[in-house]
Amino acid sequence: MLTMIKYFIIILLFLYVWAFFVEPNIIVVKKYKRDCFNGKKVVFISDLHIAKGDMHRLKRIVKKINAQNPDLVLSCGDYIKGHNGKTTMSAEKIAKELGKIKAPVVSVLGNHDGWYDKYKVKTALEKNGIKVLMNSNTKVEGIYIAGVEDLQTGIPRPETALDGSESPRILLTHTPDIYYDVKENVDLILAGHVHGGQVRIPFKGALIVPSKFGTKFASGSFKETQNEMIVSKGLGTSILNVRFLTFPEIIVFE
DSSP, X not given: OHHHHHHHHHHHHHHHHIIIIIGGGOOEEEEEOOGGGTTOOEEEEOOOOBBTTOHHHHHHHHHHHHHTOOSEEEEOOOOBOSSSSSSBOOXXXXXXXXXXOSSOEEEOOOHHHHHHHHXXXXXXXXXTTEEEOSSEEEEXXXXXXXXXXXXXTSOOOHHHHHTTOOSSEEEEEXXXXXXXXXXXXXXXXXXOSSGGGSBEEXXXXXXXXXXXXXXXXXXXEEOSSSSOEEEOOOSSOSSXXXXXXXXXXXXXXX
């Protein structure tokens, strides 16, 4: 009996160390093949959530992105950690480091960026060469990139964001919850926000997903309308610094 209790405690300790200290710091590269990028190599990131002491992690993220040799980097926001600005690295420091990415970067902002100060984050990013879209679009590498505002801290308007664009066109949204609101045909929708649930249980899946659709859009590829949507598990954590079976990821389109 004592031996069983001992092994149980060891397993719990291992799982605790893995979920809180190991897995959140592993970055995996997930690859997709899609024809909508005109043969360009595109990296997709989301939900960095950079805390005050996270400079080493931020540098690792930038290094990992540059190692993919991308032609273009797309981001769905949430650079800020926490809800009140007390736990996050400043927007200026985050943006300065992200400015070292060796490719054009186009982004939308997330709810944490909005709670912090969306215009302050936008200004810092654009000062470092990162284009921020707020219900607007831009053309990069022959591809139209459209982006909507965050659902919690702004008003996402897909039609406004797509106005004047043409195929190939990619729509960036922080949350996957606007998926069914996109009535126009786009080549691909990219979303983040939900972190894959952060914690997944074998044979059950994600425990909690911050979405009105529950765990439906936790991560991966979906096509329930004329448009495909790919949802990233993100790179950071929210509320608790924990991940289990939801590795931080960089998505690469080849």
